[in-house]
Amino acid sequence: MAEISAVNYILLALVLAGALASLGRGLIVHWKRIGHGKAFFGPRIDCASVRDKLNWPAFVSRAVFTSRLKDRRWSGIAHGMLFAGALVLIFGHAVYALSFVGVPVYQGWFGLIVMQLGREIAGILLFLGVLFFLLRRFFPPERLTARVTRPGFERMEALILLTVLAGYTSESFRLAVAPTGGAEFIGNTVGAFLHEHFDPDARLLGFTLVWWLHGLLGATFIALIAWTPMSHMLLGPVNSALANRRDGVNLPAVDFDAEEDADGNPVRFGAARLADLTQKNLLDASACLWCGRCHEVCPAAQTGKDLSPKKVMATCAEFIAGGRFDDDSLIEVLGREAIFNCTTCAACIQVCPVSNNPAEIILEFRRHHVMERSSMPDTMAAANRNLESRGHPFVGTGANAADWRNGLNVPIFEPGKTEYLLWIGCSVAYEPRAQEIARAMARLLDAAGLSWGVFEKSGCTGDPAKMMGNEMQFVEMAQANIDEFHEQRVQKVITMCAHCFNSFDRYYPELGADWQTIPHTVLLDELIADGRLRIASRSDQKITFHDPCYLGRHNGIVEQPRRVLAAIGELIEMPRAREQSFCCGAGGGNYWGGQGGTARISDVRTQEAMDTGADRIATSCSFCTLMLTASAGKHSETRKVYDVAELVAERIRIVES
Ligand code: SF4
Ligand code: SF4
Numbered sequence: 001m002a003e004i005s006a007v008n009y010i011l012l013a014l015v016l017a018g019a020l021a022s023l024g025r026g027l028i029v030h031w032k033r034i035g036h037g038k039a040f041f042g043p044r045i046d047c048a049s050v051r052d053k054l055n056w057p058a059f060v061s062r063a064v065f066t067s068r069l070k071d072r073r074w075s076g077i078a079h080g081m082l083f084a085g086a087l088v089l090i091f092g093h094a095v096y097a098l099s100f101v102g103v104p105v106y107q108g109w110f111g112l113i114v115m116q117l118g119r120e121i122a123g124i125l126l127f128l129g130v131l132f133f134l135l136r137r138f139f140p141p142e143r144l145t146a147r148v149t150r151p152g153f154e155r156m157e158a159l160i161l162l163t164v165l166a167g168y169t170s171e172s173f174r175l176a177v178a179p180t181g182g183a184e185f186i187g188n189t190v191g192a193f194l195h196e197h198f199d200p201d202a203r204l205l206g207f208t209l210v211w212w213l214h215g216l217l218g219a220t221f222i223a224l225i226a227w228t229p230m231s232h233m234l235l236g237p238v239n240s241a242l243a244n245r246r247d248g249v250n251l252p253a254v255d256f257d258a259e260e261d262a263d264g265n266p267v268r269f270g271a272a273r274l275a276d277l278t279q280k281n282l283l284d285a286s287a288c289l290w291c292g293r294c295h296e297v298c299p300a301a302q303t304g305k306d307l308s309p310k311k312v313m314a315t316c317a318e319f320i321a322g323g324r325f326d327d328d329s330l331i332e333v334l335g336r337e338a339i340f341n342c343t344t345c346a347a348c349i350q351v352c353p354v355s356n357n358p359a360e361i362i363l364e365f366r367r368h369h370v371m372e373r374s375s376m377p378d379t380m381a382a383a384n385r386n387l388e389s390r391g392h393p394f395v396g397t398g399a400n401a402a403d404w405r406n407g408l409n410v411p412i413f414e415p416g417k418t419e420y421l422l423w424i425g426c427s428v429a430y431e432p433r434a435q436e437i438a439r440a441m442a443r444l445l446d447a448a449g450l451s452w453g454v455f456e457k458s459g460c461t462g463d464p465a466k467m468m469g470n471e472m473q474f475v476e477m478a479q480a481n482i483d484e485f486h487e488q489r490v491q492k493v494i495t496m497c498a499h500c501f502n503s504f505d506r507y508y509p510e511l512g513a514d515w516q517t518i519p520h521t522v523l524l525d526e527l528i529a530d531g532r533l534r535i536a537s538r539s540d541q542k543i544t545f546h547d548p549c550y551l552g553r554h555n556g557i558v559e560q561p562r563r564v565l566a567a568i569g570e571l572i573e574m575p576r577a578r579e580q581s582f583c584c585g586a587g588g589g590n591y592w593g594g595q596g597g598t599a600r601i602s603d604v605r606t607q608e609a610m611d612t613g614a615d616r617i618a619t620s621c622s623f624c625t626l627m628l629t630a631s632a633g634k635h636s637e638t639r640k641v642y643d644v645a646e647l648v649a650e651r652i653r654i655v656e657s
Pocket of ligand 1: 287288289290291292293294295309310313348351352353354355356357358
């Protein structure tokens with residue numbers, strides 16, 4: 001602009017260079033802090049190791065299109081406005097620099113649509129979007145202040161507002177000095193007013209001063225980005241680009257043979273301090289907004305237990321900021337009760353706008369308690385001892401693993417002959433209520449004419465051990481199961497427990513498993529669809545479906561059980577359904593724990609199901625059936641909770657008669 005001298009531009013360019021240097025320095029500090037974690041990319045960071053970890057779909061959907069905010073109408077709209085506004089303005093300012101080398105960026109359709117009208121509208125979008133977030137700091141939803149509040153956002157948001165206002169004022173003075181008749185409708189209106197009320201010298205002086213003010217405010221914002229909560233603008237997208245490719249909890253394997261870690265230190269299992277976590281875990285904590293969306297959906301936090309995933313992330317972030325990477329007191333500050341409250345439901349992972357995975361961090365601390373300190377709540381410890389001594393976690397059960405077969409002619413799996421193994425698992429084998437699920441499945445598999453069988457002896461996948469933090473026990477049990485499956489030449493496995501399915505499908509392959517695992521509701525859906533199971537008539541009863549976390553959120557299996565239920569009755573939904581389902585409370589070994597707080601998680605979920613007015617509550621995991629049955633029993637003597645297979649078997653029985 002001719003009205004601003006070249007000296008001013010050179011000086012402002014120097015200021016901007018300083019701001020960018022501050023930004024770069026801040027990012028280097030983050031990089032160094034994150035580098036204190038265990039190697040994430042492997043021994044060497046190169047193109048192959050980075051390519052191996054990149055998750056482009058997550059980056060595009062979560063970082064570019066902010067898909068994790070789609071269910072939050074107002075904050076989603078506000079974030080979209082400020083994001084779109086900021087992009088256009090950054091682009092516009094970058095293009096503006098071309099005018100210094102003679103490119104006519106303000107002319108033609110580009111000048112009119114982008115540089116004049118586009119930037120004018122972008123400023124409004126940015127201003128309103130940021131204003132929404134600033135005002136909300138003064139009237140915060142509970143999640144923002146729950147357990148801990150992050151300071152610093154409001155100052156940066158106020159700084160953005162002032163920068164935008166200074167930008168409009170600068171533009172208005174520019175147009176007051178030299179009107180162009182362009183499409184800057186705000187600048188033209190205010191500029192006309194200034195033109196009328198100020199003489200040319202005052203207008204030029206005002207333009208110069210406000211131009212500088214706008215430049216300095218913008219430079220200050222850039223300089224502070226990496227040192228304030230606004231760092232999430234850069235760390236969040238990087239975190240999303242490095243997110244797990246598979247939804248849910250993906251606990252890394254433990255190398256029990258290693259004596260030293262990559263840095264030559266004695267191996268420690270799990271985490272007690274930041275240096276025991278991975279670099280990705282530290283990036284998670286660094287990118288965390290403390291927004292509390294995870295707290296809001298966490299079943300433990302919402303039932304008043306010690307755990308808050310937001311608090312865990314915030315505490316890790318505070319230790320990172322304080323440089324306390326080797327401080328073992330972190331695990332004490334987090335608290336043992338909180339660490340064992342986690343049901344591994346993955347709700348926190350599913351809602352996090354910057355793709356954090358609090359559950360994996362929590363479980364690393366749990367692993368340390370169990371494998372390094374032999375420390376866990378008494379009820380979980382008893383279940384663990386039972387797993388080690390008897391191969392299942394059901395302490396003091398009077399049931400015999402073969403009880404469920406009494407009175408049924410159940411085929412035994414024959415290698416090379418039988419197509420499907422019906423995997424019974426520990427809860428179905430040792431809990432009388434869950435045994436009925438297996439009996440229903442046996443009837444359905446026979447009715448469909450499938451070649452199926454069971455093992456003489458029922459086992460446990462080891463999932464309870466793994467999720468309670470006892471990885472060593474899990475590996476031992478998994479390897480014994482894999483050996484037996486290979487010996488029996490098993491190719492296809494049907495599971496009735498969501499945890500068994502998840503273990504077989506997610507964790508067993510890295511230990512050598514090579515079979516296909518099918519959740520029973522997925523199989524029932526296929527059998528009904530291809531006519532091998534025929535429903536005699538639909539019931540007029542209303543059924544609501546509780547999505548087990550380990551099928552819905554962890555593995556995306558939400559439609560199949562619904563299709564099955566829709567074939568046999570009237571399906572009605574709970575407010576929290578599919579991937580947004582609320583946990584039953586059993587996961588992460590909390591079937592044997594789950595104490596404390598203001599309510600039992602299963603009671604809250606059962607009440608939600610009852611509030612739909614449904615005649616029956618259906619689910620598709622034996623642990624969910626047990627948890628919801630116990631809670632529903634407090635309200636009604638009549639059985640309310642059923643596995644999907646039991647409901648289908650009722651309808652099939654009509655066909656058989
Ligand atoms: S982990 Fe994610 S959802 Fe939880 S507070 Fe941090 S940014 Fe928010
Ligand atoms: S996995 Fe579930 S229980 Fe655990 S912290 Fe996350 S939301 Fe809470």
